[in-house]
Structure formats: C-alpha cells, structure tokens
Amino acid sequence: MNQENTSKATIVAYQGERGAFSEAAAKKLLGANLESIPYRSFEEMFAAVVSGAADCSITPIENSLAGSVIKNYDLLEEHDLTIIGETNLKIVHNLIAAPEVALEDVRRVYSHPVALAQCEKFFRAHTQIEAISAHDTAGSVRLVLENQRKDEAAIAGAIAAEVYHANILVEGIEDNPQNFTRFYLLTTHERADSIPTINTSEQRKTSIIFRIANRPAALFRAMAAFALRDINLTKLESRPIEGRPWEYTFYLDLIGDRSELHVERALAHLSEMTESIRVLGSYWSSE
Secondary structure, three states: OOOOOOOOOEEEEEEOOOOOHHHHHHHHHHOOOEEEEEEOOHHHHHHHHHHOOOOEEEEEEEEOOOEEOHHHHHHHHHOOOEEEEEEEEEOOOEEEEOOOOOHHHOOEEEEOHHHHHOOHHHHHHOOOOEEEEOOOHHHHHHHHHHHOOOOEEEEEOHHHHHHOOOEEEEOOOOOOOOOEEEEEEEEOHHHHHHOOOOOOOOOEEEEEEEEOOOOOOHHHHHHHHHHOOOOOEEEEEEEEEOOEEEEEEEEEEEEOOOOOHHHHHHHHHHHOOOOEEEEEEEEEOOO
C-alpha cells in the first residue's frame, strides 16, 4: 500500500472548474498535498498527463446511476497511461446560491444536464423553478455568483460552495442517495511508482483492454479463461472499433493483481484467444 511520504505536491489534472466533484475525489486519493489544475475537456486533461504538465489525472469512469463515462473509455485506449488507483465518491447535489438569496426567490437553477436529471423530484416539488443546462456543476456556481441575480441558483457539491463563498440553500436534493461516481487515478508508466496514494482496501483490482475475432462464442471462450480460475469479474464494457462496423474492444475489471499466479495464467490464456490485449493497471480497489 502506498502512503503519503513526500513534501512535494502532486500535480493532478481534472476536467471541470474549481470546486468540481473531481477535486474532492483527488483529495480522497492523494490527500491535501496536491495541486489541482482544471481543464475544459477530457482530451486536454489526458494530454496534460502525457506531456508532463500534470503528474496524473483524476478521471471519472462510471456513475452508479448514469452509467459509464464512454468518452473516457475511448481515451484510455488512445493513450498509453496506467491506472494506479481508484475511488468511489458519494455524489451529493446541493442547491447553492449567493449568500443573500433565499429559496423562495429562486426561479432558475443551472447545472450539468446529468445533475439536473438526478434532481427531478426537487423540480417537481418546486414547479416555479426552471432547470437550465450548463457545462459543469461547479462552473454553474461560479456563473450564478457572477450574474449577481437574486433569483438564480446552481446545483453542485459542497466543495463548490466553499470555493466560491456561496451558500447552500438545500442539502442533498438528489433523487437517489445511492449515487456514486468511480474515478481512476491515471499516470504514465514512468511516474507510476512515484505518486503516493491513500487507500483503505486490502483488495487488488486489475483492468484490461482486449479485442477478439468476431466469431461465434468467441466472447464466451474469452470469459472462460477467468471462470476456470474462479476470478471475479466486476465490469465488462464494449466499445465499437473505428473502421470495423459491429466489432468491439472490450474493457474488463477483475479482482486480483496481475502478479498473482492465477491472474497471470488467466491473462496468458486470454492472450491465446485475442487479437490484442493490454493491461491498464493493477491497483487497490475502492470496493
């Protein structure tokens, strides 16, 4: 298990604006000794790690309600980065406004479309309030503070209210309290051993990408490499291969470290049946 053992701040890239949920996830994995740099797009975030502008990135990969972050699965394949950690962050949506704004005055609420969709019960209970899509949850808080209107608010995490000196009008307005986002901590292979992380798990996880020929039962046979060794698979995601209609790349998460003998043998067995296979990383599980 890695521990915090250096005074040098880890530079972490994330998509969004100051106060985003990604910042909270980064602190959960890296502690307070970090320097976070926001980027507007996931592409820019990945590029920052590749170029060395950032030591690592905190990358949302899956939400327990909204599903996979498909763009980041594609970027994982495009870039030669490795996963060195993961964390699950509970997503709590709060209604946030300028300090002088009262709930009864609010007529417009800004947030990311996914956040708005996860707060439908709140809007049904407050029919006088219009939901307006914005590019980012934390950015929505910044926007309403800049607008200086007493009839506007935003939906975001508590860290955004803290960053922009705003007021939480209503806490926990999400429809489903079982709302979690899973984040990967990604870096280059050269930096993988130099970034200290925090974890409380005793369980290792491994993620891989592989391609198999489009033949009957090919995927079934591939999964048998793990079933025969009683390896627990926790995630299987397929993405289309560009230029090859109806053929797919598969992303798979399994319990165990690539250095463990049964995992090593399963991966060797799988490699005999695949066009290509790549280990994205072995890391401490957040589950």
